[in-house]
Amino acid sequence: MTLLKHDCGSCHGLTMKGGLGPPLLPDTLTGKDDQELARIILDGVPGKPMPPWRFELQPDEADWLVDRLREGLK
Numbered sequence: 001m002t003l004l005k006h007d008c009g010s011c012h013g014l015t016m017k018g019g020l021g022p023p024l025l026p027d028t029l030t031g032k033d034d035q036e037l038a039r040i041i042l043d044g045v046p047g048k049p050m051p052p053w054r055f056e057l058q059p060d061e062a063d064w065l066v067d068r069l070r071e072g073l074k
């Protein structure tokens, strides 16, 4: 998962355990809505360092990333 590790890992940690951004581990995502997480990936979080990825990712790719995060990175 090059994209996750390189582009997201710079802030969320190489193993998604967190850094500048919060951890994106299966446990920490429990209880959060898939739609909401995909929307955050596409639009970013205004006023926070989380950037929008809408210009690089299609909506179905954001959904796919949420699925990968839910499984946890192997």
Ligand code: HEC
Pocket: 003, 004, 007, 008, 009, 010, 011, 012, 020, 021, 022, 024, 028, 029, 032, 037, 040, 041, 045, 048, 049, 050, 051, 053, 065
């Ligand atoms: C420049 C740093 C940075 C990069 C790069 C980045 N993020 Fe984030 N991300 C953040 C920060 C900071 C937050 C927390 C925003 C807040 O306080 O609500 C966040 C929040 C999130 C959330 C919401 C987490 C939650 O528990 O609500 C998701 C999902 C997420 N990022 C996924 C990604 C993905 C996938 C990528 C790569 C395509 C990525 N991020 C790249 C900084 C980053």
